Amino acid sequence: MKYQCIIVFLLFPILSVQERAIAHGAKAEYQLTSAVEIKALYDSGFPMKKAQVTVYAPDNPTQPWKEGLTDDKGSFTFTPDVKKTGYWEVKVRQAGHGALITIPLESKNVLTEKSTALTHNKAELSPLQKGVMIASVIWGCIGTALFFQRSKAPRLSPELDREIVSPKS
Amino acid sequence: MKKQQIQRSCLMGFIVATLIGCSQPQTPTASTSTSETPQAQITPNSTQTGEMGLIQFQANGEDFVRKGLVSKDGWNINFDHVYLNFGEATAYQSDPPYNPEAGGQPIAKTSISLVIKKTVDLAEGDENTQAIVINEVPAPPGKYNAISWNLNKGTEGILAGQVMVIEGVAKKGDQQVPFILKFDQEMQFLCGDYVGEQRKGVLQPGGKADLEATFHFDHLFGNGKIPATEEPNTTALGFEPLSKIATNGELVADLPTLKQKLSQADYQTLMNILPSMAHVGEGHCQELTLKK
Numbered sequence: 001m002k003y004q005c006i007i008v009f010l011l012f013p014i015l016s017v018q019e020r021a022i023a024h025g026a027k028a029e030y031q032l033t034s035a036v037e038i039k040a041l042y043d044s045g046f047p048m049k050k051a052q053v054t055v056y057a058p059d060n061p062t063q064p065w066k067e068g069l070t071d072d073k074g075s076f077t078f079t080p081d082v083k084k085t086g087y088w089e090v091k092v093r094q095a096g097h098g099a100l101i102t103i104p105l106e107s108k109n110v111l112t113e114k115s116t117a118l119t120h121n122k123a124e125l126s127p128l129q130k131g132v133m134i135a136s137v138i139w140g141c142i143g144t145a146l147f148f149q150r151s152k153a154p155r156l157s158p159e160l161d162r163e164i165v166s167p168k169s
Numbered sequence: 170m171k172k173q174q175i176q177r178s179c180l181m182g183f184i185v186a187t188l189i190g191c192s193q194p195q196t197p198t199a200s201t202s203t204s205e206t207p208q209a210q211i212t213p214n215s216t217q218t219g220e221m222g223l224i225q226f227q228a229n230g231e232d233f234v235r236k237g238l239v240s241k242d243g244w245n246i247n248f249d250h251v252y253l254n255f256g257e258a259t260a261y262q263s264d265p266p267y268n269p270e271a272g273g274q275p276i277a278k279t280s281i282s283l284v285i286k287k288t289v290d291l292a293e294g295d296e297n298t299q300a301i302v303i304n305e306v307p308a309p310p311g312k313y314n315a316i317s318w319n320l321n322k323g324t325e326g327i328l329a330g331q332v333m334v335i336e337g338v339a340k341k342g343d344q345q346v347p348f349i350l351k352f353d354q355e356m357q358f359l360c361g362d363y364v365g366e367q368r369k370g371v372l373q374p375g376g377k378a379d380l381e382a383t384f385h386f387d388h389l390f391g392n393g394k395i396p397a398t399e400e401p402n403t404t405a406l407g408f409e410p411l412s413k414i415a416t417n418g419e420l421v422a423d424l425p426t427l428k429q430k431l432s433q434a435d436y437q438t439l440m441n442i443l444p445s446m447a448h449v450g451e452g453h454c455q456e457l458t459l460k461k
Contacts (some may be wrong), residue, residue, distance in 0.1 A: 103265040
């Protein structure tokens with residue numbers, strides 16, 4: 001038995017959530033996409049060739065939805081049925097050792113995966129941030145107006161509090 | 170004049186602010202070949218309602234205990250008894266599914282007590298015996314995808330003051346070492362879903378399901394059937410260090426004795442192995458050492 005590292009890639013990220021499962025050092029990570037690619041590697045980087053993969057759909061956790069083997073690179077790909085929302089489970093086993101991970105699938109994520117991915121990459125402004133921005137703009141406008149208004153107003157003597165009239169040249 | 174300028178400025182500010190507030194992040198529309206489906210939220214595997222069923226909690230020492238094993242250093246080990254003192258075992262319908270690597274506790278919408286206190290012998294029965302039943306309890310239907318249990322000190326018999334006692338005979342060539350190893354380190358295990366050939370823990374209304382605490386004794390003694398360079402042989406203690414501390418051809422030792430007689434490195438190896446022996450099938454658990 002070797003220390004295994006199982007990494008699950010999803011080809012079109014929907015969620016930035018990642019999860020790991022361990023079994024004898026086996027680790028699994030995922031990013032949700034329309035397709036799921038599992039990559040199973042030993043800690044040495046050597047691929048887990050022909051490892052047994054079983055996929056379970058959310059609506060039937062006891063009957064395999066899909067079964068297969070990893071290829072010579074330790075990879076296995078499947079496309080979940082987007083109508084079956086909930087936790088998809090993927091089990092990877094080889095030589096008496098394995099890991100099981102769960103992947104939450106939300107159908108709207110699949111339909112808007114690219115935009116969702118971009119939204120996740122570009123942090124959306126929170127209401128507080130928007131409020132601060134709005135207040136800053138308003139304050140900036142008022143401040144600018146007052147500045148120009150002040151520059152046109154006659155200056156007052158700080159001591160006498162009266163107008164200082166510039167001598168005519 | 171001044172008023173007008175302020176009013177104009179305020180108006181400009183409000184216009185700009187409104188534009189900022191109302192704008193949405195511009196994102197491209199995904200072009201997928203998927204036909205449009207109703208917008209659904211992430212939903213857990215639904216908890217079923219209905220007639221109570223039965224959950225059977227089992228302990229499994231695998232074939233290593235039932236049929237014996239060859240250690241990584243060539244000792245043929247047969248087990249007469251492997252006593253474990255279970256305590257406070259609980260099954261959970263965890264949502265989200267529990268990940269032992271992440272630590273913490275299962276977030277359970279439903280949890281049931283599997284056993285309060287029970288001593289079992291993993292070596293009970295013949296080599297064809299399957300897992301040992303610890304307890305059977307009524308439970309609401311659903312998917313029990315997490316489990317926890319303690320190994321606590323017993324109060325009577327051979328397990329008095331011990332959590333685990335392993336009895337057996339190790340043979341290598343013309344050497345034969347009967348042994349009794351006693352461990353008093355209390356531990357708690359928090360585990361996720363069972364990983365194995367079958368699924369476990371899915372309880373249909375009025376049905377029956379089982380959950381399993383699995384113990385991998387090849388982690389302790391190694392496996393002579395696989396290369397020495399592979400796990401668990403690289404981290405296992407084997408039997409050779411234990412054979413060397415036998416007295417008059419036999420070994421009876423508790424943890425303080427093992428600490429005293431084994432080399433520091435071997436004792437540390439043993440202490441590292443003990444918590445890693447517990448699994449759910451092939452799935453790992455989070456192990457917590459309980460204070461003595």
